[in-house]
Amino acid sequence: MKLTLEDIGRLAGVSRSTVSRVINDQASVSPDVRTRVQEVIRNTGFMPNAAARSLVSSRTGVIGLVIPSRVHNLFEDPYFARLIQGVSAASNQAGTTLSLFLFQTEEEEEQLYPRVVASGLVDGVILTATRMGDPLLARMATGDLPLVMIGRPDIDGISYVDVDNHGGAKLAAIHLCNLGYQRIGLLGAPVSTTAGLDRLNGFIQGLATCGLALEPQLRADGDFSEGSGYVAMKELIPHEPDAVFAASDTMALGALRALREAGATVPGDVALVGFDGIAAAETSIPALTTVRQPVDATAARAVQLLNRLVRGDSTEAISELIPVELVVRESCGAARLAAGVEVT
Amino acid sequence: MKLTLEDIGRLAGVSRSTVSRVINDQASVSPDVRTRVQEVIRNTGFMPNAAARSLVSSRTGVIGLVIPSRVHNLFEDPYFARLIQGVSAASNQAGTTLSLFLFQTEEEEEQLYPRVVASGLVDGVILTATRMGDPLLARMATGDLPLVMIGRPDIDGISYVDVDNHGGAKLAAIHLCNLGYQRIGLLGAPVSTTAGLDRLNGFIQGLATCGLALEPQLRADGDFSEGSGYVAMKELIPHEPDAVFAASDTMALGALRALREAGATVPGDVALVGFDGIAAAETSIPALTTVRQPVDATAARAVQLLNRLVRGDSTEAISELIPVELVVRESCGAARLAAGVEVT
DNA sequence: GCGCTCTCTGGGAGCGCTCCCACGGGAAGA
DNA sequence: TCTTCCCGTGGGAGCGCTCCCAGAGAGCGC
Numbered sequence: 057m058k059l060t061l062e063d064i065g066r067l068a069g070v071s072r073s074t075v076s077r078v079i080n081d082q083a084s085v086s087p088d089v090r091t092r093v094q095e096v097i098r099n100t101g102f103m104p105n106a107a108a109r110s111l112v113s114s115r116t117g118v119i120g121l122v123i124p125s126r127v128h129n130l131f132e133d134p135y136f137a138r139l140i141q142g143v144s145a146a147s148n149q150a151g152t153t154l155s156l157f158l159f160q161t162e163e164e165e166e167q168l169y170p171r172v173v174a175s176g177l178v179d180g181v182i183l184t185a186t187r188m189g190d191p192l193l194a195r196m197a198t199g200d201l202p203l204v205m206i207g208r209p210d211i212d213g214i215s216y217v218d219v220d221n222h223g224g225a226k227l228a229a230i231h232l233c234n235l236g237y238q239r240i241g242l243l244g245a246p247v248s249t250t251a252g253l254d255r256l257n258g259f260i261q262g263l264a265t266c267g268l269a270l271e272p273q274l275r276a277d278g279d280f281s282e283g284s285g286y287v288a289m290k291e292l293i294p295h296e297p298d299a300v301f302a303a304s305d306t307m308a309l310g311a312l313r314a315l316r317e318a319g320a321t322v323p324g325d326v327a328l329v330g331f332d333g334i335a336a337a338e339t340s341i342p343a344l345t346t347v348r349q350p351v352d353a354t355a356a357r358a359v360q361l362l363n364r365l366v367r368g369d370s371t372e373a374i375s376e377l378i379p380v381e382l383v384v385r386e387s388c389g390a391a392r393l394a395a396g397v398e399v400t
Numbered sequence: 401m402k403l404t405l406e407d408i409g410r411l412a413g414v415s416r417s418t419v420s421r422v423i424n425d426q427a428s429v430s431p432d433v434r435t436r437v438q439e440v441i442r443n444t445g446f447m448p449n450a451a452a453r454s455l456v457s458s459r460t461g462v463i464g465l466v467i468p469s470r471v472h473n474l475f476e477d478p479y480f481a482r483l484i485q486g487v488s489a490a491s492n493q494a495g496t497t498l499s500l501f502l503f504q505t506e507e508e509e510e511q512l513y514p515r516v517v518a519s520g521l522v523d524g525v526i527l528t529a530t531r532m533g534d535p536l537l538a539r540m541a542t543g544d545l546p547l548v549m550i551g552r553p554d555i556d557g558i559s560y561v562d563v564d565n566h567g568g569a570k571l572a573a574i575h576l577c578n579l580g581y582q583r584i585g586l587l588g589a590p591v592s593t594t595a596g597l598d599r600l601n602g603f604i605q606g607l608a609t610c611g612l613a614l615e616p617q618l619r620a621d622g623d624f625s626e627g628s629g630y631v632a633m634k635e636l637i638p639h640e641p642d643a644v645f646a647a648s649d650t651m652a653l654g655a656l657r658a659l660r661e662a663g664a665t666v667p668g669d670v671a672l673v674g675f676d677g678i679a680a681a682e683t684s685i686p687a688l689t690t691v692r693q694p695v696d697a698t699a700a701r702a703v704q705l706l707n708r709l710v711r712g713d714s715t716e717a718i719s720e721l722i723p724v725e726l727v728v729r730e731s732c733g734a735a736r737l738a739a740g741v742e743v744t
Numbered sequence: 745g746c747g748c749t750c751t752c753t754g755g756g757a758g759c760g761c762t763c764c765c766a767c768g769g770g771a772a773g774a
Numbered sequence: 775t776c777t778t779c780c781c782g783t784g785g786g787a788g789c790g791c792t793c794c795c796a797g798a799g800a801g802c803g804c
Contacts, residue, residue, distance in 0.1 A: 111760065457761080
């Protein structure tokens with residue numbers, strides 16, 4: 057049995073309009089009437105119908121999180137679970153509902169796209185995990201649906217929140233330099249992603265500040281996944297790096313596996329630094345030194361930004377850079393070096 | 401510039417009603433009119449307004465996925481990422497939109513619950529990761545919102561899809577028995593979850609078929625997390641099990657870490673079998689023998705069931721048990737034993 | 745005391761769609 | 775030829791809400 061505003065009004069002895077005013081917290085309702093109506097609402101457990109509401113207000117209170125993880129294993133990375141969780145938490149706090157759009161194939165993307173943007177299902181969209189030159193981003197950007205990206209987009213005029221990939225990678229490089237490593241390699245993320253590109257450039261710049269350069273044979277790229285880190289590390293081993301920076305913790309974990317298989321110790325033979333700060337990096341053996349990015353904060357900022365756009369508080373594109381932090385654990389060998397062990 | 405049915409009708413030279421018929425694929429539209437209307441729709445990129453649609457039809461085409469992961473670290477488990485992915489994929493295929501409700505705190509749950517069920521935001525709900533005696537489940541069950549659980553509920557009259565936890569755990573126990581292990585321990589999942597309980601009972605029953613019993617000191621429970629597996633394994637080590645079944649792969653990975661720290665080899669000193677079949681179980685060293693559950697299939701069945709309930713095709717509670725599969729890798733020692741190495 | 749303003753309240757209109765009924769016209773049967 | 779039926783189509787009604795305007799009554803100054 058569905059209640060309507062009219063029903064509540066009848067029960068409280070007022071009109072539909074007054075009930076609406078109470079629900080929407082508008083002024084010009086006398087205190088006693090307001091409490092009376094609130095009483096009835098509480099007793100009946102009434103909730104205004106979302107569809108009717110959004111039909112007239114053309115606002116749904118729903119935001120969309122779009123992740124075109126065409127690469128299936130991309131989702132294997134705990135980063136995305138954390139991100140979804142973070143966005144969900146922020147959305148809950150903002151009083152909005154979260155709809156999740158995971159596009160696994162180009163076809164799904166094609167099919168779902170109109171539904172997301174044209175049907176008015178969502179007030180706005182948070183988009184992440186796009187590639188550079190992604191047609192999806194281009195399409196979304198031209199639409200009039202409020203859009204915020206998590207991760208730097210490769211085109212202008214889009215609001216986004218990004219972690220300081222460049223700065224973080226630079227930090228990692230300098231850290232390894234300072235520990236005295238000379239042959240520092242990179243397990244890169246795809247340069248078709250801005251994160252991958254920024255981490256690459258930051259890393260190179262970090263090395264440069266120490267007077268080092270990234271030797272081409274000491275670089276192999278992966279796709280953020282464990283398996284790709286494993287494969288990439290195998291490529292590097294013959295060229296005998298004494299330290300390696302992996303563009304994601306998950307890749308670093310894969311590298312760890314490759315090194316263990318090759319009989320190399322970490323950090324004894326090869327030092328290792330990751331990026332992200334996933335939970336598994338704490339419990340790996342050795343524990344992974346990493347550049348921690350605050351995923352929750354990033355997600356929260358994205359939701360806030362989006363809501364601002366939805367409300368129309370600001371129309372120009374805003375961007376924000378979230379700082380990262382180097383977490384020194386065992387895999388970089390800092391502790392051993394501090395204890396006076398020589399780098400071999 | 402928002403188009404309406406009326407606009408499309410005008411452009412195609414027909415009425416609003418006819419356009420509606422075309423969109424909803426109803427009979428009694430002449431072929432030429434139908435194509436003419438479809439043409440206009442394609443050219444304009446028109447999508448019917450979801451709010452107006454659901455206002456009159458009281459169907460939103462949205463299903464909710466509710467995960468009350470009050471224990472934050474529960475989400476650390478890649479199982480949930482896979483589950484969300486699976487549900488999303490199935491929802492996409494069914495043509496519905498997925499809304500995600502992650503309740504991180506009791507408070508959030510309290511706040512969001514009315515919005516989920518009373519506002520008509522969703523047509524139905526998939527609920528998972530509840531505890532036994534969970535008030536949330538009780539509340540949902542009494543509502544008139546179609547509900548399907550993933551995982552066996554502890555109350556009757558609810559449709560659900562569950563993997564064969566009992567059978568899987570039994571399989572694992574028998575496998576270890578058959579390999580000749582005598583002191584077989586258990587790293588249990590919380591018995592406040594039906595999955596934990598079923599895996600416990602299945603395990604005990606499996607041992608029983610081999611004439612073994614679960615010694616109390618060879619059992620320690622965790623909460624599915626890596627850390628809890630680590631702690632639980634530490635408890636077991638002094639009692640010298642020769643094999644251990646962990647109620648989740650993530651816990652098994654924690655156990656692996658504890659064993660390595662203790663200087664015990666796997667499977668040489670202690671054999672290990674997990675449950676779930678997460679990706680990390682393949683790449684761990686040694687690779688984890690595990691009971692693989694088909695998460696995608698489970699999610700897909702849940703979505704199908706829910707949609708059947710939403711359409712009103714069936715009103716009685718349906719349940720389904722998804723079979724699991726033992727995946728033999730290295731950690732159980734099967735290969736070594738086959739090669740003639742003695743169990744110590 | 746009268747008119748003015750201001751506060752509070754009620755009801756009409758309409759958001760864009762689906763459902764239902766009515767109606768015109770062609771085919772089929774008598 | 776006329777009636778009957780059915781197919782294809784159009785338009786009214788109404789889903790439950792918000793917005794806007796109008797009106798009632800209270801309070802105030804002159």
